[in-house]
Amino acid sequence: xxxxxxxxxxxxxxxxxxxxxxxxxxxxxxxxxxxxxxxxxxxxxxxxxxxxxxxxxxxxxxxxxxxxxxxxxxxxxxxxxxxxxxxxxxxxxxxxxxxxxxxxxxxxxxxxxxxxxxxxxxxxxxxxxxxxxxxxxxxxxxxxxxxxxxxxxxxxxxxxxxxxxxxxxxxxxxxxxxxxxxxxxxxxxxxxxxxxxxxxxxxxxxxxxxxxxxxxxxxxxxx
Amino acid sequence: xxxxxxxxxxxxxxxxxxxxxxxxxxxxxxxxxxxxxxxxxxxxxxxxxxxxxxxxxxxxxxxxxxxxxxxxxxxxxxxxxxxxxxxxxxxxxxxxxxxxxxxxxxxxxxxxxxxxxxxxxxxxxxxxxxxxxxxxxxxxxxxxxxxxxxxxxxxxxxxxxxxxxxxxxxxxxxxxxxxxxxxxxxxxxxxxxxxxxxxxxxxxxxxxxxxxxxxxxxxxxxxxxxxxxxxxxxxxxxxxxxxxxxxxxxxxxxxxxxxxxxxxxxxxxxxxxxxxxxxxxxxxxxxxxxxxxxxxxxxxxxxxxxxxxxxxxxxxxxxxxxxxxxxxxxxxxxxxxxxxxxxxxxxxxxxxxxxxxxxxxxxxxxxxxxxxxxxxxxxxxxxxxxxxxxxxxxxxxxxxxxxxxxxxxxxxxxxxxxxxxxxxxxxxxxxxxxxxxxxxxxxxxxxxxxxxxxxxxxxxxxxxxxxxxxxxxxxxxxxxxxxxxxxx
Numbered sequence: 001x002x003x004x005x006x007x008x009x010x011x012x013x014x015x016x017x018x019x020x021x022x023x024x025x026x027x028x029x030x031x032x033x034x035x036x037x038x039x040x041x042x043x044x045x046x047x048x049x050x051x052x053x054x055x056x057x058x059x060x061x062x063x064x065x066x067x068x069x070x071x072x073x074x075x076x077x078x079x080x081x082x083x084x085x086x087x088x089x090x091x092x093x094x095x096x097x098x099x100x101x102x103x104x105x106x107x108x109x110x111x112x113x114x115x116x117x118x119x120x121x122x123x124x125x126x127x128x129x130x131x132x133x134x135x136x137x138x139x140x141x142x143x144x145x146x147x148x149x150x151x152x153x154x155x156x157x158x159x160x161x162x163x164x165x166x167x168x169x170x171x172x173x174x175x176x177x178x179x180x181x182x183x184x185x186x187x188x189x190x191x192x193x194x195x196x197x198x199x200x201x202x203x204x205x206x207x208x209x210x211x212x213x214x215x216x217x218x219x220x221x222x223x
Numbered sequence: 224x225x226x227x228x229x230x231x232x233x234x235x236x237x238x239x240x241x242x243x244x245x246x247x248x249x250x251x252x253x254x255x256x257x258x259x260x261x262x263x264x265x266x267x268x269x270x271x272x273x274x275x276x277x278x279x280x281x282x283x284x285x286x287x288x289x290x291x292x293x294x295x296x297x298x299x300x301x302x303x304x305x306x307x308x309x310x311x312x313x314x315x316x317x318x319x320x321x322x323x324x325x326x327x328x329x330x331x332x333x334x335x336x337x338x339x340x341x342x343x344x345x346x347x348x349x350x351x352x353x354x355x356x357x358x359x360x361x362x363x364x365x366x367x368x369x370x371x372x373x374x375x376x377x378x379x380x381x382x383x384x385x386x387x388x389x390x391x392x393x394x395x396x397x398x399x400x401x402x403x404x405x406x407x408x409x410x411x412x413x414x415x416x417x418x419x420x421x422x423x424x425x426x427x428x429x430x431x432x433x434x435x436x437x438x439x440x441x442x443x444x445x446x447x448x449x450x451x452x453x454x455x456x457x458x459x460x461x462x463x464x465x466x467x468x469x470x471x472x473x474x475x476x477x478x479x480x481x482x483x484x485x486x487x488x489x490x491x492x493x494x495x496x497x498x499x500x501x502x503x504x505x506x507x508x509x510x511x512x513x514x515x516x517x518x519x520x521x522x523x524x525x526x527x528x529x530x531x532x533x534x535x536x537x538x539x540x541x542x543x544x545x546x547x548x549x550x551x552x553x554x555x556x557x558x559x560x561x562x563x564x565x566x567x568x569x570x571x572x573x574x575x576x577x578x579x580x581x582x583x584x585x586x587x588x589x590x591x592x593x594x595x596x597x598x599x600x601x602x603x604x605x606x607x608x609x610x611x612x613x614x615x616x617x618x619x620x621x622x623x624x625x626x627x628x629x630x631x632x633x634x635x636x637x638x639x640x641x642x643x644x645x646x647x648x649x650x651x652x653x654x655x656x657x658x659x660x661x662x663x664x665x666x667x668x669x670x671x672x673x674x675x676x677x678x679x680x681x682x683x684x685x686x687x688x689x690x691x692x693x694x695x696x697x698x699x700x701x702x703x704x705x706x707x708x709x710x711x
Binding site for chain 2: 036050053055056057076077078079080085087091092093096097100104105106107109137154193
């Protein structure tokens with residue numbers, strides 16, 4: 001088990017009342033599998049992903065990475081060395097080129113990486129489908145699908161085992177959506193990574209190894 | 224692609240924003256730089272003028288206080304003399320480097336011709352006149368020489384023994400000696416004449432006279448006057464002052480006291496009314512000493528004054544050479560005040576405007592900061608990256624404004640001083656016991672706006688600190704949030 005959430009609670013305080021987004025949520029994930037967390041808008045799936053990726057902290061409960069509480073690892077350190085995050089709106093640095101965006105986490109991580117990081121970045125982009133002449137363009141000159149590929153390459157750049165993606169295909173057309181899903185499946189099944197994707201799409205959920213449904217703050221298996 | 228490289232790339236990739244920030248810093252920096260330039264220049268002038276004025280102080284009647292009295296009060300007021308004991312007590316204060324107290328008198332001579340300088344033809348010589356000032360001294364090395372008012376060029380100064388015994392020796396000016404073919408070791412004679420005055424006829428008669436024979440032991444040259452005579456615009460005034468000093472003869476106090484006593488006693492013999500009035504008066508009534516204290520530094524003047532004032536008899540005050548600065552540095556003071564207000568306003572404006580510009584600059588970058596944090600970058604490095612971007616631009620802006628501000632300050636102060644000087648009254652010349660002959664023009668001439676290391680350091684310090692504060696405050700406000708809140 002690479003990642004485990006135990007009794008996570010997250011709420012908004014509304015006067016004296018608490019509005020729970022997640023209530024006693026527990027879930028676990030293994031390496032080499034492609035997971036999806038399905039839910040309507042406002043169901044709390046992005047919040048769950050934020051807690052799993054240490055972008056936010058729960059009010060109670062814990063997240064264990066390789067059996068170690070990520071709070072003990074340190075949220076910053078956990079994000080830096082253990083996970084790759086992909087956002088719906090890509091969150092790339094617009095003034096930098098594609099390859100520069102991939103190089104950023106490589107300069108931040110403490111993981112051991114090959115010395116020639118630029119070649120590694122170009123190769124990663126090429127693997128994801130961004131050829132060299134596009135890799136040298138500022139990212140805001142690339143299409144939505146290309147930008148998401150750059151975001152995936154950036155998530156993989158630090159050689160992590162855990163990839164977390166929040167609605168990664170939300171801004172893409174169907175053809176591009178399938179291409180991205182295929183990349184995730186390949187990362188899980190061929191490279192042994194654990195890929196967790198938050199989505200509201202049934203089609204994507206059906207292609208995952210295991211899907212969860214989040215409804216009113218409660219997580220359940222989705223068949 | 225570490226945070227330092229990202230910082231520099233941020234500057235070059237966002238040229239428009241960097242240029243806007245540069246322009247804002249340049250404009251506001253020029254204001255700050257200009258104001259600091261003027262402040263520094265005026266404070267340098269104050270320092271150098273006060274140094275020129277010297278660290279001397281004397282005790283004088285406080286005419287301002289005295290004039291406040293009604294006529295009746297003036298009649299009843301008994302003004303005490305400053306006694307030797309009090310002078311010695313003040314002379315013992317820690318601020319005093321050395322001090323002297325002297326009595327003076329005017330004497331004439333039949334054998335000695337007074338030095339007239341350029342005005343030789345304006346004088347008609349008729350018998351003995353009172354052309355010579357006998358300046359008594361108690362401080363053997365002669366305080367005027369220690370203070371570079373005069374310089375001994377031949378012979379020697381007094382010994383303490385000569386001063387204590389009132390030996391008939393004198394130090395005279397070289398020009399007076401040359402005019403009368405006197406050398407060190409020669410003797411010359413003054414005449415102490417007591418006149419009677421007939422009120423009805425208006426005629427003067429000699430009631431008594433005696434010779435005062437003195438031996439020349441040293442010759443001095445005037446230093447103080449010579450320096451300024453070349454540059455002074457009002458040559459006439461300087462010539463009078465020069466002439467007066469060249470005809471000054473330094474002797475031990477005792478000599479002057481004896482001559483004053485002789486005059487007093489002989490005069491009383493001729494005027495019964497006066498003799499009756501003065502009956503019972505102490506000898507001290509003609510022992511009117513002028514004390515002179517040389518302080519360790521001009522900066523000690525205020526503390527010295529504070530300590531001495533309570534010791535003085537009523538209606539006396541301390542007059543320091545540096546007091547004159549306030550009277551002659553009018554345009555300088557008004558400019559210094561103005562620049563102080565501009566400096567305060569400019570610093571406040573810089574903090575607000577730069578803070579606002581940086582805040583807008585950061586608002587655009589907020590998402591980017593969130594992305595770095597979501598990738599695990601430390602808050603310190605995120606702050607560091609933005610600081611590099613802002614501070615590099617700020618450094619360039621401040622460096623440019625150092626020169627532009629200095630140039631503006633020089634232009635503005637030139638215009639202001641010309642305008643202020645044109646509207647002010649004629650130059651005032653000061654001539655007192657302290658022998659200060661500085662004018663407003665002298666003060667203005669010593670004003671110079673220039674770049675010096677302390678100014679550069681102060682400016683970089685204030686400038687960079689201002690930008691740093693205006694950047695760090697909004698930056699810390701953003702990065703203290705968790706990445707989810709920033710990215711939402």
